[in-house]
Amino acid sequence: xxxxxxxxxxxxxxxxxxxxITVVVLAPLVLPGYVLRYDMVFVPRQPMTADLFAPADALxxxxxxxxxxxxxxxxxxxxxxxxxxxxxxxxFAALGMxxxxxxxxxxxxxxAALAYAWTPYLAERLLLGQWGLLLAYAALPWLVAAxxxxxxxxxxxxxxxxxxxxxxxAAVTPTGGLIALATVAVLVPLRAGLAAIAATAALxxxxxxxxxxxxxxxxxxxxxxxxxxxxxxxxxxALGALAGTGxxxxxxxxxxxxxxVLAPFxxxxxxxxxxxxxxxxxxxxxxxxxxxxxLAAGSFVLAAASIGPGARVMEWxxxxxxxxxxxxxxxxxxxPYAVLLAVLAGLGAEVLADRLAVRLDAxxxxxxxVAALLLPVAILPDLAFGAAGQLRPVRYPADWxxxxxxxxxxxxEVLSLPFYGYQSYAWNRGVIVRDPAPRYLxxxxxxNDELQVGPVTVDGESPRAAEVRRLLDTGQPxxxxxxxxxxxxxxxxxxxxxxxxxxxxxVFSGQHLALWENPSAAATAVASHRRWPAVAxxxxxxLVIVFAAILVLxxxxxxx
Amino acid sequence: MARLATFVVAAVxxxxxxxIGIIATIGQISPSADTVANQSDDNPAATIYGTR
Numbered sequence: 356x357x358x359x360x361x362x363x364x365x366x367x368x369x370x371x372x373x374x375x376i377t378v379v380v381l382a383p384l385v386l387p388g389y390v391l392r393y394d395m396v397f398v399p400r401q402p403m404t405a406d407l408f409a410p411a412d413a414l415x416x417x418x419x420x421x422x423x424x425x426x427x428x429x430x431x432x433x434x435x436x437x438x439x440x441x442x443x444x445x446x447f448a449a450l451g452m453x454x455x456x457x458x459x460x461x462x463x464x465x466x467a468a469l470a471y472a473w474t475p476y477l478a479e480r481l482l483l484g485q486w487g488l489l490l491a492y493a494a495l496p497w498l499v500a501a502x503x504x505x506x507x508x509x510x511x512x513x514x515x516x517x518x519x520x521x522x523x524x525a526a527v528t529p530t531g532g533l534i535a536l537a538t539v540a541v542l543v544p545l546r547a548g549l550a551a552i553a554a555t556a557a558l559x560x561x562x563x564x565x566x567x568x569x570x571x572x573x574x575x576x577x578x579x580x581x582x583x584x585x586x587x588x589x590x591x592x593a594l595g596a597l598a599g600t601g602x603x604x605x606x607x608x609x610x611x612x613x614x615x616v617l618a619p620f621x622x623x624x625x626x627x628x629x630x631x632x633x634x635x636x637x638x639x640x641x642x643x644x645x646x647x648x649x650l651a652a653g654s655f656v657l658a659a660a661s662i663g664p665g666a667r668v669m670e671w672x673x674x675x676x677x678x679x680x681x682x683x684x685x686x687x688x689x690x691p692y693a694v695l696l697a698v699l700a701g702l703g704a705e706v707l708a709d710r711l712a713v714r715l716d717a718x719x720x721x722x723x724x725v726a727a728l729l730l731p732v733a734i735l736p737d738l739a740f741g742a743a744g745q746l747r748p749v750r751y752p753a754d755w756x757x758x759x760x761x762x763x764x765x766x767x768e769v770l771s772l773p774f775y776g777y778q779s780y781a782w783n784r785g786v787i788v789r790d791p792a793p794r795y796l797x798x799x800x801x802x803n804d805e806l807q808v809g810p811v812t813v814d815g816e817s818p819r820a821a822e823v824r825r826l827l828d829t830g831q832p833x834x835x836x837x838x839x840x841x842x843x844x845x846x847x848x849x850x851x852x853x854x855x856x857x858x859x860x861x862v863f864s865g866q867h868l869a870l871w872e873n874p875s876a877a878a879t880a881v882a883s884h885r886r887w888p889a890v891a892x893x894x895x896x897x898l899v900i901v902f903a904a905i906l907v908l909x910x911x912x913x914x915x
Numbered sequence: 916m917a918r919l920a921t922f923v924v925a926a927v928x929x930x931x932x933x934x935i936g937i938i939a940t941i942g943q944i945s946p947s948a949d950t951v952a953n954q955s956d957d958n959p960a961a962t963i964y965g966t967r
Contacts, residue, residue, distance in 0.1 A: 393964070483965075586967055605965030612939035621935045711924065719921040726928035733936035777964050787964070807963035 365454045368461045369468065373449035376472050380445050383741035384438050388748030390741075391788040393608065393777070395484025397437040399751070401425045402763075402797035408565070409889030412817040413804055414573070414680070415565035419893055420487045420527045421794070422561075434748075440486055444493045448472045451496030452694070456701040457639040462708075462724040467701025470625065471496065473731040475588075475601030475613055476693050478738045482608035482745055484788070488687055490524045491531030495690050496697075497521040498535060502542035503643045505551060516906035519554045523900050526558035529566075529681055533559075534654075534690055541650040542643065557899045564892035566678060568885045571816035573677025577670040582808035583684040584661035591619035593662050597655065598622055599734070600693045602686050604808070607787070610737040621734040625700055628727060632702030639702075651695035657682070658689040700727065749783050751791075754865035758842060759796050761863060766798045767839020767876055772851045774827055776803045776815075781846050782867065792842055801838065827855060834858035837877030843869040 389397050407421040427436050449472035453464040480489055501518035508514035525535035539555045585593045585602040588609055596602035599622035601613050637644045661669050672679040704727035712720030737743040762769060771792045779787050793800040804815025826833055833855055841859055843851050845867055859871035
């Protein structure tokens with residue numbers, strides 16, 4: 356049996372399964388408020404500031420993601436946007452995988468859907484708050500389908516437009532953009548792929564141009580390679596963790612079940628299931644299987660590159676090659692491997708079920724399929740209900756709105772103290788989260804871009820932040836730095852030395868935050884000439900997407 | 916005979932999944948978790964990005 360690569364929309368069982376997975380994973384989000392964890396910061400109304408299009412002195416890690424959030428916030432409040440995005444990630448990851456598997460049977464599709472939407476990768480990145488990266492995770496099954504379809508589709512321009520639309524959610528972050536670009540480059544043959552590669556590259560234009568125009572150095576601290584390398588989660592080591600799509604660097608964002616003594620055996624079961632599906636996949640995708648395997652193998656090698664001897668090479672890259680710092684948290688590149696694993700697991704379950712059905716009876720085959728369906732849940736039971744309650748919404752204290760109103764009335768640079776990029780607020784149940792000030796306040800906010808990973812401090816790139824650190828280390832007042840406002844966190848156990856605030860005038864003091872004004876504030880020099888190319892790149896990428904959408908919609912209606 | 920075999924398959928797979936699920940649920944207190952705990956700081960300072 357040879358199936359088309361683009362099977363159309365899945366049926367109701369697949370949609371219902373995807374919806375059920377979404378509900379079970381994100382159940383606590385029915386409560387009001389915002390889930391604030393590590394890199395996941397949503398605010399009631401994120402202002403549209405120039406820094407979101409092109410950070411002046413930081414690498415554009417959330418470009419064009421932040422600009423898109425600000426744009427969406429014009430129509431949708433932050434709390435609703437967060438729920439829409441997180442639900443879309445889980446739902447479309449499951450649905451995309453269900454429709455990608457080359458089979459006409461429902462249960463194997465559902466096996467693949469669970470194997471992709473109920474993974475350590477999704478759980479760990481969700482707990483680290485990297486929802487932008489998870490957009491790429493959700494988009495990749497759709498992109499793989501579009502790329503495989505491109506060579507056989509009778510209507511090439513429309514197939515190319517579908518590929519652009521599938522790549523667009525991935526390209527909202529630099530990492531996702533690179534994964535999308537590699538996927539297209541590997542899966543689409545060169546003679547047919549130049550236009551596809553060019554279109555996908557166009558989607559990456561915003562962060563490429565923002566990087567080129569940033570004053571932040573393009574190179575990174577080599578300490579980051581070891582700090583962000585893939586990590587062992589149990590006795591199977593880092594490679595064993597990666598084989599099960601886990602292995603994130605941060606021990607604090609790993610579900611407890613990953614340290615189970617049986618987790619490696621369960622991963623081995625999943626791999627055995629996948630191995631059983633290899634021959635069938637080659638029969639059904641004769642021209643795409645090897646390419647997908649090459650892409651998956653490449654992603655696994657890259658994910659493992661920061662451990663063992665590869666670490667030296669990686670350190671050299673991040674120090675000497677501008678932009679290579681993107682590779683240092685290499686486990687995030689595991690997405691194509693997760694796609695192949697899930698597809699093979701679905702087909703492997705089908706093969707085993709067929710064999711048992713022939714030797715015993717049809718019910719035995721169904722039992723195998725149901726067992727394969729439940730295997731990802733058995734391996735990782737604590738992904739359910741917001742990763743066992745870890746994704747719980749909280750409310751921002753009213754102080755944040757008060758401060759935002761004051762800053763909006765007289766915009767100017769804000770310094771956020773204590774000078775930590777990541778904070779642990781009592782009102783957020785002590786969960787570590789990136790300082791919300793840059794997204795909450797309608798002004799450029801200076802926060803520390805150094806990253807503390809255990810005892811290791813990974814240097815940042817911003818020269819202005821380095822200047823603040825130097826001043827604070829010597830206990831000198833910050834007023835001479837010329838910022839307009841100083842935002843000070845007020846909670847028990849958090850203290851800013853009074854000498855640091857010398858020369859500032861208090862304008863607000865609440866239970867959680869205080870705002871100080873700097874009478875000697877200098878006019879903020881906005882290097883707008885740096886920003887216009889980035890804004891133009893955003894518009895260019897938007898035009899490519901709009902053109903692709905028109906191309907898909909203007910033709911006869913189809914299943915997609 | 917086929918029914919008995921199907922029952923055996925279901926029992927074996929069910930028991931395997933159940934065992935994996937139960938051990939995974941209590942993964943935090945498994946011996947393997949102790950190994951990881953030796954390498955990790957479970958109580959990080961309030962303002963650090965994470966621990967390995």
